[in-house]
Amino acid sequence: xxxxxxxxxxxxxxxxxxxxxxxxxxxxxxxxxxxxxxxxxxxxxxxxxxxxxxxxxxxxxxxxxxxxxxxxxxxxxxxxxxxxxxxxxxxxxxxxxxxxxxxxxxxxxxxxxxxxxxxxxxxxxxxxxxxxxxxxxxxxxxxxxxxxxxxxxxxxxxxxxxxxxxxxxxxxxxxxxxxxxxxxxxxxxxxxxxxxxxxxxxxxxxxxxxxxxxxxxxxxxxxxxxxxxxxxxxxxxxxxxxxxxxxxxxxxxxxxxxxxxxxxxxxxxxxxxxxxxxxxxxxxxxxxxxxxxxxxxxxxxxxxxxxxxxxxxxxxx
Ligand code: BDR
Ligand code: CA
Numbered sequence: 001x002x003x004x005x006x007x008x009x010x011x012x013x014x015x016x017x018x019x020x021x022x023x024x025x026x027x028x029x030x031x032x033x034x035x036x037x038x039x040x041x042x043x044x045x046x047x048x049x050x051x052x053x054x055x056x057x058x059x060x061x062x063x064x065x066x067x068x069x070x071x072x073x074x075x076x077x078x079x080x081x082x083x084x085x086x087x088x089x090x091x092x093x094x095x096x097x098x099x100x101x102x103x104x105x106x107x108x109x110x111x112x113x114x115x116x117x118x119x120x121x122x123x124x125x126x127x128x129x130x131x132x133x134x135x136x137x138x139x140x141x142x143x144x145x146x147x148x149x150x151x152x153x154x155x156x157x158x159x160x161x162x163x164x165x166x167x168x169x170x171x172x173x174x175x176x177x178x179x180x181x182x183x184x185x186x187x188x189x190x191x192x193x194x195x196x197x198x199x200x201x202x203x204x205x206x207x208x209x210x211x212x213x214x215x216x217x218x219x220x221x222x223x224x225x226x227x228x229x230x231x232x233x234x235x236x237x238x239x240x241x242x243x244x245x246x247x248x249x250x251x252x253x254x255x256x257x258x259x260x261x262x263x264x265x266x267x268x269x270x271x272x273x274x275x276x277x278x279x280x281x282x283x284x285x286x287x288x289x290x291x292x293x294x295x296x297x298x299x300x301x302x303x304x305x306x307x308x309x310x311x312x313x314x315x316x317x
Contacts, residue, residue: 001028002145002252003118005107007065008245009037009125010047011081012088012228016221016307017124017245018048022055023310024253030110030119031061033103037125037170038077039085041067044125047086049094054220056315058096065103065129069171077166080231088227089220104132111140120252123149124245126167131174134181142185148248151175152265152278153194154294164276165194168267172276176267183291190293191265192247193278196258199298200247202229202240206304210311217314243307250303251295257306259297264288 004027008014021027032052034045045064052060068074081087099106107129111119121144123130134141151167158164168175182189202225211222229241251258264281266288268274280294 001026002120003028003030003114004120004122004252005030005033005110007033007035007103007121007123007125007129008048009035009039009044010051011038011044011085011124011245012224013243013245014038014124015047015051015086015224016243017249018051019055019217019221019314020246020249020307020310021122022057022316023313024249026253029060031063031106033063033065033106033129035065035103035125035129036067036074037167038081040074040076041065043085045098046094047084049096049098050086050091053094053096054091054217054315061099061106062096063099063101063103063106066132069126069128070131070173072171072173075160075170082227086224089223091220103129104136107133108137108140111143112137116143117145119144120146120148122248123147124248126171127174127178128171131171131177134178138181141181141187144182144187146188146190147178147182148190148192148251150192150197150245150248152191154278154280154282156194156198158277159194161276163274165278168278169276172267172269176269179265179267179291183289188293189291190251190295192244192251192295196260196295196298197242197244197247200243200300200303201238202243204240206240209304209308213308213312215312215314218311221311246307247295247298250306254302254306257299257302258295260293260295262290263292263294264290265292265294
């Protein structure tokens, strides 16, 4: 199986992404690293452990990382995710331990230990932990197989400012540092921006298919999705909510259901007006290097069938 580390700020859509990964035999989750984002770190690390326990994986390593972005003040998203970050289902307090090491140290140690080119970094939140790891041990960067990251947007605009997506806006300096380091080391970066995630809408019939699983994990997923979709439905009038973070995991399982292009992407960190914008050279109007596979299309029906089938496998025996 393909070895991955999931860096995350759960978040209902993070939770679904983690469950999808844990249900998939093609993937070996080496550990989860929590970062401050949707809610503060004390909640995201706890939510990560609650999800592991829901999946029957209390053996997993969960590490807490950065409590705040590299240089900006933390912005959170309780309006979307609720006070706990995981509002919706009634999940018990986690009992599995939080590991002692800082998330950035876990990332460094894991990349040093595993074969070069073996570990994929899946990032579902602000990129602070990954930026810290790369700054601490730059020699690990070329050992990364691929970075698959949820963040950004081009034609779709922003969801937190008119031009910035939440994960990038929370820590644009980290995003810029990670793209820079990956580009210099020749590490492939696949980006799941709002352009694609806004096409992965939950919809009543898709949630009904998960409810029909009639399993405890399926019921928890339904409760997560029903809470999560309310925000976007009210704000944008969409039929369902966008499953941003699960697109990252689905890319590893079924890249054929996605479409995009290899283009230059740069992160704005200078202007307060456009802070955190992903400047995407879709039409190749510059000679800047093509540093990001920028995804824009998804076969949403295939994505939801995959998700539903995999959720039906949990908890793992
Ligand atoms: C991203 O921000 C968070 O609210 C979601 O979990 C997702 O990672 C979408 O902009
Ligand atoms: Ca997230």
